[in-house]
Amino acid sequence: ARPRVGYFYTGKTGTELMSDQLKKLKVRDQHSVPVVVNDQVSVYDAITTMFLEDIGTLFVVNQQSMLVGVLSRKDLLRATMGNQELSEVPVHIIMTRIPKITVCYKDDLLVDAATKLIENQIDALPVVIDRQDGQEVIGRLTKTNITKAFVDLVKDE
């Protein structure tokens, strides 16, 4: 058991200890399961999927199951405000597409992924593995995951 009270040598200030703990956290420790849709499905079906799965971001894949786009609630809400028939518009028309998508990898530091979420003003990052013919989506990292990590850091003492 580690000592709870006493003198001990760390060579670091309190803030540095905290940062060390935070810096250990990786994307793989916190990410959620991704939900993907094919790039040919309709905007209507994508919205239905979003409500059924109760998530805020869908990832769009091609026939080879490689990442081609991202659909946020904001993208879908904007689409509903147009005069289009939602069941006839495929999602690839309205999605944010490669190369405008920001991704992360499971071994990335959580703080680096969090920084990407903030700097790009997005709610979720796809967690991907690079393949020969594109990027396979293996996870979803959201501001909810970061918020949970924040709470766990305190409750975990």
Add this chain to the structure above:
Amino acid sequence: ARPRVGYFYTGKTGTELMSDQLKKLKVRDQHSVPVVVNDQVSVYDAITTMFLEDIGTLFVVNQQSMLVGVLSRKDLLRATMGNQELSEVPVHIIMTRIPKITVCYKDDLLVDAATKLIENQIDALPVVIDRQDGQEVIGRLTKTNITKAFVDLVKDE
């Protein structure tokens, strides 16, 4: 300047130091400016406001400027899927209303507010002041604020 290397007495383990730092953070240090709409405005106008302000949650107030409801992107997206004329439906029909709303106060600990966001599965909390005739909205605390705090904790060393 604080020492960066050396022996020092803290009486605490590293994890406890980290928690102390986190525990100091309050809602008042991190919250954003709230955007409110009157409960009589249409769903269409609320969606327009959400895009103009580029935020994910609107707070709804009555004639006395007191909090009566919350509108998320999810609430608005659901409304657009109905067969209603969005410019004719007032937001008080579709909003989440008191007493189902979870609020926080500016002196609350950030971690407690973050816990409310997770447990209630919501994106934002209104920061309020209790008044005789209701609750005045003075801020907006979101998962984005928590994610920023998380990043700042590491970058701040």
